[in-house]
Amino acid sequence: MNTMDIFTRILLPATWDTLYMSVISTIIAFIFGLIPAILLILSDKNGLRPNKTLYSILDVVVNILRSFPFIILIIILFPFTKLIVGTSIGTTAAIVPLAIGTAPFVARLIESALKEVDTGIIEAAKSFGASDWQIIFKVMFVEAIPSIINALTLTLIVVIGFSAMAGTVGGGGLGDIAIRYGYQRFRPDIMAYTVVILIIMVQIFQIIGNLLYKMTKK
Secondary structure, three states: OOHHHHHHHHHHHHHHHHHHHHHHHHHHHHHHHHHHHHHHHHHOOOOOOOOHHHHHHHHHHHHHHHOOOHHHHHHHOHHHHHHHHOOOOOHHHHHHHHHHHHHHHHHHHHHHHHHOOOHHHHHHHHHOOOOHHHHHHHHHHHHOHHHHHHHHHHHHHHHHHHHHHHHHHOOOHHHHHHHHHHHOOOOHHHHHHHHHHHHHHHHHHHHHHHHHHHHHHO
């Protein structure tokens, strides 16, 4: 198999699989991470509705889930993944553990982004009679858009790395190619190609994220 065949028949489809897994997982993780992030902001000691008990519980849960080894999480979630998508292997199946494993990470990033909002702006919104939800979605989120874009960029890059790890246990994508074709068939050139593609992918998303950050920061 020549180099062109390797790219067209093996690497290109795997690249699309990695993009598919990474982008969809990041979107789902953002949706599910948004809920605990808002609850953490509300219940924080300096939040809109301080609740020490709720904050402590959420804080511990998010920290535990965020620090859970991803490769173990994939294996533990095999039955749940099969229940959701009908199989525990493949690119679509890999989205389940990717999204679940990334959601706590996203929650913490969004919480940090919202905490960066100037308290003076929040107090001004309160003085105009804005409700808690109006303050969160129409004030804090609007002000925190650049930081949230940075958070999403970082999350997507992390998920790309996780997707490569998912490939080692049948998740598909470039990680799967690196193992099946590069390692098991003793083709270091294919392993090198997958690494280069992943690096380029990360650089592209980082550049896009930086541009969006600068645009929204203005």
